[in-house]
Amino acid sequence: MSSKLRILVPVKRVIDYAVKPRVRSDRTGVETSGVKHSLNPFDELSIEEAVRLRERKQPVEEILAVSAGPAKCADTLRTAMAMGADRSIHVDVPEDKPLEPLSVAKLLKAIAEKEQSNLIILGKQAIDDDAGQTGQMLAGLLNWPQATQASKVDIKDNQVTVTREVDGGIETIRAKLPIIITTDLRLNEPRYASLPNIMKAKKKKLDKKSLADYGVDVKPRLKTIKVEEPPVRQGGGKVEDVDGLIGKLKELGAI
Numbered sequence: 001m002s003s004k005l006r007i008l009v010p011v012k013r014v015i016d017y018a019v020k021p022r023v024r025s026d027r028t029g030v031e032t033s034g035v036k037h038s039l040n041p042f043d044e045l046s047i048e049e050a051v052r053l054r055e056r057k058q059p060v061e062e063i064l065a066v067s068a069g070p071a072k073c074a075d076t077l078r079t080a081m082a083m084g085a086d087r088s089i090h091v092d093v094p095e096d097k098p099l100e101p102l103s104v105a106k107l108l109k110a111i112a113e114k115e116q117s118n119l120i121i122l123g124k125q126a127i128d129d130d131a132g133q134t135g136q137m138l139a140g141l142l143n144w145p146q147a148t149q150a151s152k153v154d155i156k157d158n159q160v161t162v163t164r165e166v167d168g169g170i171e172t173i174r175a176k177l178p179i180i181i182t183t184d185l186r187l188n189e190p191r192y193a194s195l196p197n198i199m200k201a202k203k204k205k206l207d208k209k210s211l212a213d214y215g216v217d218v219k220p221r222l223k224t225i226k227v228e229e230p231p232v233r234q235g236g237g238k239v240e241d242v243d244g245l246i247g248k249l250k251e252l253g254a255i
């Protein structure tokens with residue numbers, strides 16, 4: 001008998017992928033105020049995959065989106081619900097004290113246990129900190145199998161088959177529910193939230209919680225020493241023709 005799928009999808013509010021981040025003057029991080037934020041692109045893939053599992057008539061009981069961050073995460077969660085999540089939980093975390101991946105993993109463990117989730121789909125990385133750690137740490141804390149960087153997911157009779165693109169080709173792995181999956185770019189193409197669905201999402205349930213509600217230790221263990229802009233790119237020279245190029249390469253000792 002197939003278990004009902006209780007899918008948890010953690011979604012992070014990050015600086016929009018099209019914005020060029022600027023380092024703050026005190027060099028402790030990047031400027032976030034007044035900057036456009038969006039749902040982390042990898043998390044869009046996770047929501048889309050959860051919705052497609054339901055559309056493929058998998059026994060999806062619930063798709064729950066969760067975000068830990070400042071008040072504006074509510075917008076991120078509304079987007080996730082407009083894409084098809086059933087309800088969401090916003091865990092309030094001050095903007096100037098974002099959680100480290102280990103703390104997010106501990107929080108997600110507490111939420112998954114409380115909500116009796118049996119499938120957690122995270123992004124392979126958040127495009128702001130590029131940590132790529134949360135899913136792996138969560139799998140460790142829960143002692144669940146993990147299939148990272150999924151490009152295809154199939155579920156049949158509690159067996160989850162995940163295809164992953166690896167250096168030498170394509171790897172297919174199988175494990176039983178409950179499982180952690182992290183999503184990679186080729187998994188699917190996330191849908192746009194349609195206007196009617198945006199309207200419907202306004203009526204879906206969004207619970208506001210505090211870190212204290214889950215009683216997890218979120219004490220930071222990392223200290224950012226400094227954040228720097230990448231070195232300014234040196235402009236290249238121009239050559240007139242192929243002979244000029246060959247001459248230049250010889251001059252530089254490259255050939």
Ligand code: AMP
Pocket residue numbers: 009010011012013040042043066067068069099101104121122123124125126127129130131132133134135
């Ligand atoms: P990271 O390990 O920070 O690169 O993030 C990997 C994934 O963990 C993201 O794609 C999200 O699915 C999840 N995640 C990280 N931080 C948060 C957060 N503050 N709230 C909800 N989900 C998060």
